[in-house]
Amino acid sequence: MVCILCYDYLFGSLVTDIPGTNTTRRVGALSCGHTFHLECIASWLEDVLNTRCPVCSVNHNGTILPLRVECDLDHVANDKQVIGDKLKTAELLCNSSLDSAEQQEALYRDLETKAADLQIKLDEKRVPLKKMQATLTELSKKIKSLESQEKELNTLSARHKANIQGLQSALELKDKTIARLKQKISEQSTELA
Numbered sequence: 579m580v581c582i583l584c585y586d587y588l589f590g591s592l593v594t595d596i597p598g599t600n601t602t603r604r605v606g607a608l609s610c611g612h613t614f615h616l617e618c619i620a621s622w623l624e625d626v627l628n629t630r631c632p633v634c635s636v637n638h639n640g641t642i643l644p645l646r647v648e649c650d651l652d653h654v655a656n657d658k659q660v661i662g663d664k665l666k667t668a669e670l671l672c673n674s675s676l677d678s679a680e681q682q683e684a685l686y687r688d689l690e691t692k693a694a695d696l697q698i699k700l701d702e703k704r705v706p707l708k709k710m711q712a713t714l715t716e717l718s719k720k721i722k723s724l725e726s727q728e729k730e731l732n733t734l735s736a737r738h739k740a741n742i743q744g745l746q747s748a749l750e751l752k753d754k755t756i757a758r759l760k761q762k763i764s765e766q767s768t769e770l771a
Contacts, residue, residue, distance in 0.1 A: 582632060583618035606642040610634055616644060 579588045588605050606616040612633040614622070619642055622628050630637050 579613065581613075581615045581618050583614055583622055586615070588613055588615065605645045607645055608636075608638050608642060609640045610636040610638070613645065616642060 580586065581588050604616040605613055606619055607613045608619065608631050610631045610633075612631050614632075622632060623638065623642075629639075
């Protein structure tokens, strides 16, 4: 396995060329379970902007759990082939993870492109929609104007009806007056004859 922050092996990077030492770089895990060199992840998390795991982006709100890995150098010296195979397997797994990350990055770029295309299409649809909204606003204004005119006509119509009724009453009164006058004229004609 490789620390993705420094790309050095997490396990198996023993310093054996210094007599009397069998040290390894210390390894630690975050709460999400991903492992890194302690120095690498501590440096990563010191940056205020880096509060998430560099592998899965899960927010890290805790301490780094140091892992203790013991290695018997005599056993390693006797079984170099086994260790080499394990390192190759770990490297293959790591490379597989990197390939998967590259595929995810390509998928992410593809999704970004599709999102940009959809945004362009959405913007294209907004233009006719804005025109339709402007037309609707104009029609709403015309409807309000016509409703106002209708109210005025109804008011005038009511006034005219009242005037017509008044004129009809006055006309009926004049007709009655004329009828009385005709009757009087007829009575006076009869008296004179």
